[in-house]
Amino acid sequence: MDVIVKNLTKFYGQQKAVDNLSFEVKTGEILGFLGPNGAGKTTTMKAIAGCLTPTEGTISIGRYNVADNADKVRQLIGYLPEHNPLYTDMTVIDYLRYMARLQRIRAAKINDRILEMVNVCGLEGEKHKRISELSKGYRQRVGLAQALIHDPQVLILDEPTTGLDPNQIVEIRELIRRIGREKTIILSSHILSEVEAVCDHIMIINHGRIVADGTAAQLRKAEQGGQMVVATIEDADRNLVVKALQAIEGVEMVDIVKDRPNTVEVHSQPERQCTRDIFKTCVANGWTLTELSPIETKLEDVFRELTK
Numbered sequence: 001m002d003v004i005v006k007n008l009t010k011f012y013g014q015q016k017a018v019d020n021l022s023f024e025v026k027t028g029e030i031l032g033f034l035g036p037n038g039a040g041k042t043t044t045m046k047a048i049a050g051c052l053t054p055t056e057g058t059i060s061i062g063r064y065n066v067a068d069n070a071d072k073v074r075q076l077i078g079y080l081p082e083h084n085p086l087y088t089d090m091t092v093i094d095y096l097r098y099m100a101r102l103q104r105i106r107a108a109k110i111n112d113r114i115l116e117m118v119n120v121c122g123l124e125g126e127k128h129k130r131i132s133e134l135s136k137g138y139r140q141r142v143g144l145a146q147a148l149i150h151d152p153q154v155l156i157l158d159e160p161t162t163g164l165d166p167n168q169i170v171e172i173r174e175l176i177r178r179i180g181r182e183k184t185i186i187l188s189s190h191i192l193s194e195v196e197a198v199c200d201h202i203m204i205i206n207h208g209r210i211v212a213d214g215t216a217a218q219l220r221k222a223e224q225g226g227q228m229v230v231a232t233i234e235d236a237d238r239n240l241v242v243k244a245l246q247a248i249e250g251v252e253m254v255d256i257v258k259d260r261p262n263t264v265e266v267h268s269q270p271e272r273q274c275t276r277d278i279f280k281t282c283v284a285n286g287w288t289l290t291e292l293s294p295i296e297t298k299l300e301d302v303f304r305e306l307t308k
């Protein structure tokens with residue numbers, strides 16, 4: 001089910017938390033929200049989940065407008081809020097049963113759904129414990145189980161892997177990817193590698209506005225501009241190397257790499273490739289080229305550049 005956000009703006013008093021955001025997420029797509037603290041991620045997610053009223057703009061889930069169909073939208077959406085509020089006096093089973101009833105799942109189906117969630121979210125060993133007795137990671141799994149209990153078409157997950165250990169993170173990511181094949185998922189995270197590993201599509205938000213939108217590869221490319229390669233050239237005078245490489249058409253900059261006197265970083269102009277000419281230049285001068293490899297901009301660098 002597609003999620004369409006149009007011109008979403010939210011003010012808290014005088015403060016503009018979200019500023020005219022528009023985007024779409026299609027069925028089977030996982031969108032990752034990245035952004036520094038206070039960027040507006042949670043506010044946007046709450047608005048999509050129907051938990052707060054936007055100051056301006058519209059949100060639709062499939063053919064339903066969120067503002068006019070709050071009840072219907074609640075059935076279509078599973079929401080794991082940022083601080084994962086749970087009734088900690090209840091046992092896991094009782095809590096899931098309670099959430100299933102709130103979601104109006106038919107009585108005859110409730111036990112099956114609970115069993116499935118216990119299974120899918122790895123809660124078998126913990127299901128009879130009170131939530132207050134669970135570790136943070138298991139509480140997070142209970143939050144995920146309640147978000148999924150009614151088999152929603154759209155999942156909104158605000159920092160879903162917070163507090164999980166590395167093994168649990170891998171398991172939850174796999175679970176999200178599996179669920180994401182059929183459903184529409186929007187998740188936020190501060191872990192850039194997570195967003196890159198899990199999401200088809202990344203949106204970086206800063207001060208309530210979209211500053212980048214695309215796949216991880218597209219974002220890296222947009223930030224990087226032209227091609228960047230590192231070349232290690234032996235048996236050569238490095239001043240001559242720099243001069244010769246700088247003379248190649250399309251080369252923008254040549255830098256000697258710190259602590260590696262035989263290695264240079266070569267930046268080409270946008271849409272230009274220079275590896276072939278670097279190789280030819282080495283051959284023509286009788287230099288030995290022992291390394292020629294592309295450098296990829298890290299998503300971290302893209303994030304820092306766009307949100308600083």
Ligand code: ATP
Pocket residue numbers: 012015016017035036037038039040041042043044082
């Ligand atoms: P984080 O990564 O820290 O969770 P975020 O990107 O989710 O941040 P939001 O929680 O959406 O950011 O907050 C956006 C801005 O709106 C912040 O400046 C925050 O202080 C403000 N804000 C959020 N909720 C409220 C509220 N209930 N009342 C007043 N201001 C709020």
